[in-house]
Amino acid sequence: MHFYIKNMVCNRCKTAVQNEFEKIGVFPVSIELGEVQTSEEISSDKLIALENSLKHIGFEIIDDKKSRLIEQIKTEIIRLVHHSTAIENTNLSTILASKLNYEYNYLSNLFSEVEGTTIEKYFISQRIEKVKELLVYDELSLSEISNQLGYSSVAYLSSQFKKVTGLTPTFYKSLKETKRRNIDKL
Incomplete structure (x- = not known):
């Protein structure tokens, strides 16, 4: 899956976003400024949890x-x-x-x-x-x-x-x- 993430502007942002993905058990294949690529589909429950945790630290999934x-x-x-x-x-x-x-x-x-x-x-x-x-x-x-x-x-x-x-x-x-x-x- 490909995700676009709002407010990713530096390497620390990439690390923070990666940590949030890993907390829900999803390990990104690649992370660039504003983009995250995963090899697996994410269930709707995990997606909601991910959106909430990202929003909590100042990021947002753009759809x-x-x-x-x-x-x-x-x-x-x-x-x-x-x-x-x-x-x-x-x-x-x-x-x-x-x-x-x-x-x-x-x-x-x-x-x-x-x-x-x-x-x-x-x-x-x-x-x-x-x-x-x-x-x-x-x-x-x-x-x-x-x-x-x-x-x-x-x-x-x-x-x-x-x-x-x-x-x-x-x-x-x-x-x-x-x-x-x-x-x-x-």
């Missing part, structure tokens, strides 16, 4: 096609921003259309309709959260962060960062109590 597609869009963006060593300078629309095998206009309209924001704004919010993370770690210069996240220049990164957060990257870095948001809450 309709549109919700799955929205979650796949989010997963691809999260994978691109948070799990890649460098973001390509390719258009986001080209990447999503090729990965999900849909026209970008359809993906964009669906995402906006369901989420109330555009794919581009979601992508920007993910990039800004990654910039915050990298600023807090203090291992890379702003120029290196800009290159890693596919910004055309440090000035553009700074301008977008200020537009979203109201702060300059330098000022944000100087704050002692920085508040980052969980990427699944964006």
Whole structure:
């Protein structure tokens, strides 16, 4: 069976979901961000127990096609921003259309309709959260962060960062109590 799981954004999420499957006696064949594959069918009693236990820890089984597609869009963006060593300078629309095998206009309209924001704004919010993370770690210069996240220049990164957060990257870095948001809450 193939399951689509909402809110899986990191390796800890994959471990948590795997533990919930194993608690009901089902051992996944593979687990990726947003997806779990099992070799066996799950009884309705086990499925209800699984749904409840996943919901209890912040996850949800997605069973309709549109919700799955929205979650796949989010997963691809999260994978691109948070799990890649460098973001390509390719258009986001080209990447999503090729990965999900849909026209970008359809993906964009669906995402906006369901989420109330555009794919581009979601992508920007993910990039800004990654910039915050990298600023807090203090291992890379702003120029290196800009290159890693596919910004055309440090000035553009700074301008977008200020537009979203109201702060300059330098000022944000100087704050002692920085508040980052969980990427699944964006």
